[in-house]
Every structure is written in structure tokens, then in C-alpha cells.
Amino acid sequence: MHTETVVYFWPVVLSLIYVAEAGMIGDQCDWTGSGLTSSAERGVTPVYLRCREGTVSWLYPRGALRLLLRPPLPADERDFNVCLRVIRRPDPPEFFHDLHFNYTEKAERFPARIFVEGARKLIPLYAPDDGDPRELRCFRSKRGRAALYVEAEPEEGPKRRVATFKYEARPLITRHYDPATADCRPCSDSELELAFCTSDLVSRVLIVGSDQREDLDSTQLTLRLTKILRAPVLDVDTDDLAHDNDYYKYSVDNEVGGGSGTLAHVQVWRGCGAAAGAGEFVAMARRRLGRLALVCAPRLAHWRALARRRAPHDTHCALRH
Incomplete structure (x- = not known):
């Protein structure tokens, strides 16, 4: 993530939140919605994600989403780490019979930009043209809170577009061996x-x-x-x-x-x-x-x-x- 880049239109974003479409608010692990149901192209739809992991799928993205993540964690584990993975093409099957396969299709452009919400600014986390090939990006919560701002890219004709990503929230202190935080040592x-x-x-x-x-x-x-x-x-x-x-x-x-x-x-x-x-x-x-x-x-x-x-x-x- 390029932390030197800062977006300074946060007051505008705050004002747009109040014009979010009613009825599109989520309170679950996964969220699926369509920008076609929004009458305001620059509206911001609030989504509340209360699980440790899930999937967000935004069909025909328009305007923006504000995702508030509040995973269920023990009281003594206030802050947490969040990782998300944008989906740009289907994964290969995890179980198969032939040893070799070829990637025959280019990854599609992810039709949105993702920012981490700070106290007074938005910090870029992912952009299709940020020069970073990783589809996996991580950040930490601040004072027990974590929010993402997902801004749709401008529409380019009637082509079907879907912005899908998976997220996972994990406590900063793990209670057992965890591949996300392991130091490559053998398991006891x-x-x-x-x-x-x-x-x-x-x-x-x-x-x-x-x-x-x-x-x-x-x-x-x-x-x-x-x-x-x-x-x-x-x-x-x-x-x-x-x-x-x-x-x-x-x-x-x-x-x-x-x-x-x-x-x-x-x-x-x-x-x-x-x-x-x-x-x-x-x-x-x-x-x-x-x-x-x-x-x-x-x-x-x-x-x-x-x-x-x-x-x-x-x-x-x-x-x-």
C-alpha cells in the first residue's frame, strides 16, 4: 500500500453518507447489492459487517460503499487485523486430478478503488492501476474500529461489472498457530x-x-x-x-x-x-x-x-x- 498518497475529500464523503439509499444496509457476514437500485450516482451505501470473514459482491457498482467492520472478538482483543482479497478472475479448483494447468484468461480489471477510513482522510488500500500486482491487502484497526470506503470507477458502457472481494478479520494476538501470522517455524x-x-x-x-x-x-x-x-x-x-x-x-x-x-x-x-x-x-x-x-x-x-x-x-x- 502506498501510504504517501492521501485523499483529502473526506468531508465530502461524510456529507454523501447521509444521502445513502435506504434499504441497502447490511448487517451480516456477506453482502450482495447492485448499483442499479441506487438513484444517486454519488450516493454512499452503508454496510455493516459483523463477522470475522465474508464476501462483498457489488454488481454494477455506482457511487460508493462504506463498510464498517466489527467482528466478534473477545473483550481483551480490541484491535484486529483485516485482510481483503479482490477477486479478478475465478480461482482454479482446489481439488483436481491432472497435475498441470495453464492460465488461459487475463485477470479482469477490478471496477472500484478501496480506501481505509482514517480520522480525517481516506488512505488508499487498492486501486486497479496502483502498480501493485497483489490482490491481497491488509491493514489494522484503530481503537477497535475499521471501515473501508469502496468507490466505483466510472461506467464504461453496458458491460456487466462486478466488484467482489473477500475479507477476514483476525485478532492481533493469536491463541494458536496461525498461517496468517506464523514465522515459518514448525508446529509444536x-x-x-x-x-x-x-x-x-x-x-x-x-x-x-x-x-x-x-x-x-x-x-x-x-x-x-x-x-x-x-x-x-x-x-x-x-x-x-x-x-x-x-x-x-x-x-x-x-x-x-x-x-x-x-x-x-x-x-x-x-x-x-x-x-x-x-x-x-x-x-x-x-x-x-x-x-x-x-x-x-x-x-x-x-x-x-x-x-x-x-x-x-x-x-x-x-x-x-
């Missing part, structure tokens, strides 16, 4: 147990590839799932995944470790220097901003030994290997 045994019981995907894996995702500020690991241990996100038949999607072209199926099986993508903060490696691991990943983020990945031998020596009544859930 107690963190492994908690991650196993609370992750969205837990599977024995082979790490068969790694790619830098500049847009997500991450390293994307490609995992071959050899034995799924916990996966509430896998409640669909992986054979029905969109292999014929016009955007993702699968072409090569490299067999690794004796079978093709199911593959998955997980994200790791790129500062950790994660890469493909030999051996079998137990990958534990949580969904974050629409993608799976790696939490812990012990070697199978270490996890197996830990799971065997832990008594069931001493763990958060039944540990499997």
Missing part, C-alpha cells in the same frame, strides 16, 4: 493436535510442485493426497470437478508415488520459502480468503508417533494417521 506437538482437529483439510500428501503466486503473495504448493484423514470441504464428488472449464486447461497427468489420485492446492506465505520435497507429510490446511492456507505439515513418521502416544481423552479429537 500441541499445535499439531489442535491443527489436526480444527483444519478444513487434513491429508497424508506428497508435495509434487510449488509455484509463486504473486497475486496472493504466497507460494502455492501442489499436493498429491495419498490418504484423506479429515476433509469437511470434500463433500462433493471430485470426479465432477470442472475439468472442461474454459479457464483452466488440464493436459498432463504425471503419476507420482505410484498413482494419480486427487491433487490439491494450498497456499503458504512466500517468505517461508516452501518448496516441493521428498517424503510423505501430513498437511493440515484451513480455508482463508477463499483458498486453503497451510497450517502445519509434519512428516508422516513424526505425526504417526505423536498420534500413537497420545491417549484419546487427552486430545481435542481422535487423531488418525
Whole structure:
């Protein structure tokens, strides 16, 4: 974020808030609305987001949105960190069968600018032409408050435009290992147990590839799932995944470790220097901003030994290997 740029029309924004359209106020995790329902092109629609994470989708954006984020946090955790990820093109499927795919479509222009609301000014957070390729941007609350001002770009004909982004609010002090704040150290045994019981995907894996995702500020690991241990996100038949999607072209199926099986993508903060490696691991990943983020990945031998020596009544859930 370019903090040297400051927008000085904040008093005008305040005055526009009072002409916001009634009936478009949200008080939820997700918000979906259309600029076509607004009669004032320069009106500001207030939206109240009361959850830790969610999605905002603004169809045919006109005027502006003012998003007030007040996530439910413990009383002793007043301030929090907010990250948002603008969606400029569909993500690849997280679970698939062919190892390689090609990006065949350019990212669309995000039709809005996003500012963090300060005491007397708006601070730029994201703009389509700000020269920063990252679609992921973060900022901190001030005195327990965080608000965003989302300004629609001028309309260019009848083309369908959608400004969609995902947001996530996290306390500044984390109570257990967290991929958003981790320092790339290995998980302790107690963190492994908690991650196993609370992750969205837990599977024995082979790490068969790694790619830098500049847009997500991450390293994307490609995992071959050899034995799924916990996966509430896998409640669909992986054979029905969109292999014929016009955007993702699968072409090569490299067999690794004796079978093709199911593959998955997980994200790791790129500062950790994660890469493909030999051996079998137990990958534990949580969904974050629409993608799976790696939490812990012990070697199978270490996890197996830990799971065997832990008594069931001493763990958060039944540990499997």
C-alpha cells in the first residue's frame, strides 16, 4: 500500500453518507447489492459487517460503499487485523486430478478503488492501476474500529461489472498457530493436535510442485493426497470437478508415488520459502480468503508417533494417521 498518497475529500464523503439509499444496509457476514437500485450516482451505501470473514459482491457498482467492520472478538482483543482479497478472475479448483494447468484468461480489471477510513482522510488500500500486482491487502484497526470506503470507477458502457472481494478479520494476538501470522517455524506437538482437529483439510500428501503466486503473495504448493484423514470441504464428488472449464486447461497427468489420485492446492506465505520435497507429510490446511492456507505439515513418521502416544481423552479429537 502506498501510504504517501492521501485523499483529502473526506468531508465530502461524510456529507454523501447521509444521502445513502435506504434499504441497502447490511448487517451480516456477506453482502450482495447492485448499483442499479441506487438513484444517486454519488450516493454512499452503508454496510455493516459483523463477522470475522465474508464476501462483498457489488454488481454494477455506482457511487460508493462504506463498510464498517466489527467482528466478534473477545473483550481483551480490541484491535484486529483485516485482510481483503479482490477477486479478478475465478480461482482454479482446489481439488483436481491432472497435475498441470495453464492460465488461459487475463485477470479482469477490478471496477472500484478501496480506501481505509482514517480520522480525517481516506488512505488508499487498492486501486486497479496502483502498480501493485497483489490482490491481497491488509491493514489494522484503530481503537477497535475499521471501515473501508469502496468507490466505483466510472461506467464504461453496458458491460456487466462486478466488484467482489473477500475479507477476514483476525485478532492481533493469536491463541494458536496461525498461517496468517506464523514465522515459518514448525508446529509444536500441541499445535499439531489442535491443527489436526480444527483444519478444513487434513491429508497424508506428497508435495509434487510449488509455484509463486504473486497475486496472493504466497507460494502455492501442489499436493498429491495419498490418504484423506479429515476433509469437511470434500463433500462433493471430485470426479465432477470442472475439468472442461474454459479457464483452466488440464493436459498432463504425471503419476507420482505410484498413482494419480486427487491433487490439491494450498497456499503458504512466500517468505517461508516452501518448496516441493521428498517424503510423505501430513498437511493440515484451513480455508482463508477463499483458498486453503497451510497450517502445519509434519512428516508422516513424526505425526504417526505423536498420534500413537497420545491417549484419546487427552486430545481435542481422535487423531488418525
